[in-house]
Amino acid sequence: MSNRPVNHAKAAAHFLEDAPHLQFHDERLWDMRQKRDAQMHILPEWQELREEASRIKEHTLSRLPEYLEQFEENAKKNGIHVHWARDGAEHNRIVGEILKAHNARNLIKSKSMVTEECDMRPYLAKQGVTVTETDLGERIQQLDDQLPSHIVVPAVHKLTSDVAKIFAKDYHTDPDIRDPHLLAEAQRQAARPVILHADAGMTGGNFVVAETGTFVVCTNEGNADLSATVPNLHIATIGIERLVPRMADLGIFIRLLSRSALGSPITQYTTHFRGPQKGGEMHVVLVDNGRSARLGMEDFWTSLKCIRCGACMNTCPVYRRSGGLSYGAVYSGPIGAIIDPTFNERKYSTLPYASTLNGSCTNVCPVKINIHEQLYKWRRVLVQHHEMPFVKREIMHMAGKLMGQPKMYRAAIKMTEVSLASMPRFVLYNWLNPWGKHRENPHPVKQTFHDWYKKNRAPGQTDAAETAK
Amino acid sequence: MSARDEILQALRNNRPTPENHPLPPVATLGDLDASRERFITSLKILGGDVLEPVEGETLDEAILRRHPDAKVICSNVPEARGTLPVERIKTPQDAATIDVTVVRAAFGIAEMGSIFLSEAQLPINSFAHLGQHIVVVLSADAITANMHTAYQKQPEFRSANYGVLMSGPSATADIQGVLIRGAQGVRTLSVWFT
């Protein structure tokens, strides 16, 4: 894997060139955000739910070793095999061994971001295992050989015509289909025989309950339930941060998850696994892959509270207008920008700059992660570690002439009557967000570049973000 | 050191001070209305439906009215006979030929219109998913108010190995944001009250 910094700005510029895709992407995600708002307004207890969720998660993270041990003990009592993986390679090896022991060649799986982190599919392919994604969006991405571009809606950057083209190649359907219903039906018809003949099924896990040894999977399509109940072997890959202490805590999280993600009250399926089915075998692989190290990062450990709802992505003007693939990472959007650098600081050094720091992500986050503050802190960390991102270096170079002679700059604005509304916006935007040159600023800039620069060069100063509600 | 011990050790070394993060008491928030009316409203939002009997109709008759083309109806409840005896469903794959599956839910949740099924209500777990349509028998007395009351009070969450809350039929919006009901699991879900 290349260690070169992701050129988010360039990839985003590419995405911006395609008007129909861009417009759909922007509107679709904004629609999800508005549906989320509508759900929030129905519930007077919304802020209380967020507060509870945040406190439960922070508590759990502070006692994670104890809760993991408790989960393991209870799960084992119920007949679940529990495995531990330090990193992706170890996870893949464990899964490969389980499959081999059962002589399983066909694996069906539902969506799991952890298996993407581990890059599991190519590993299993080499072992002769055929992996079939059963989630529609994930399957589209698998057939197109792309990473998911969104953690909840993996193919959200594609239009119906794109899907029709992909399915025509693999499912031999009409490439000119423009009715999504026909394409979804094609997926159902293609997936059924694969599901019925699969040797093993794999799911992720949204929540893990220490008290009972249960793990919970939330989906809409029913594909996780098919993957877990049709084959007799079920493997679940789960990040170690997914714990909650008590069964009763699920009430808080299930009420928040789908409302924040899609604006629907609950996912169509909320499934609780506490042990293998009759005649079946169940394995849980608990994956660290950098999480235990992240727990020790004073400014960033609370990112482990994330329940992967995607609300921060839907609300982010940069994400909406640059597309998930431009981040060049498994996790995109604001949450990606704060956790990707923990996987590879150099490679993902540009991502914390993909933000306007408007604070909207923090405001919608159901577990109250201070996302925009962490973005800002990452920028400072990256500079301190001399991982000065090349984008920023370029921008500095560009802005350098003006910054080097601030007096001249101020005079220039006054004398040439360059609009203060546009000039500082251009500069400000390019400094913070290289993609800014392609788009309009959605938030009025209340200060001039000079003010901004004076304020921001002083250490400890905060940005112009809204205060979190 | 084993992966397990190494991970646990790293977590012990790195965690924030536990005393600063006490566990909040269990919360019961929001609307505590456990009525059938609230359940129905929620069920419809998620694309489910109520199978209303027309004068003196049996469940078998109502199912045929709702699904006139159904050939294989398999019932796991005494209220409906169906066409295929449930004893014939022996392997998970056997359920794939069913047009309409009939089951009884252990309970429902008014806030979400969800119904709960576990191995205690199913001959085999895939029974709930491989059929084309599902008809769920639910007692109006077995409705709990919301997710908090469900997780606090329903013993099934602590006893079932497999427990699914189904809230309407399967659905997807993965292609250009168009909501499609009936994705990979059941195409429709109807509730019959007893």
Ligand code: SF4
């Ligand atoms: S950071 Fe918050 S808003 Fe973003 S995906 Fe995670 S839980 Fe959702």
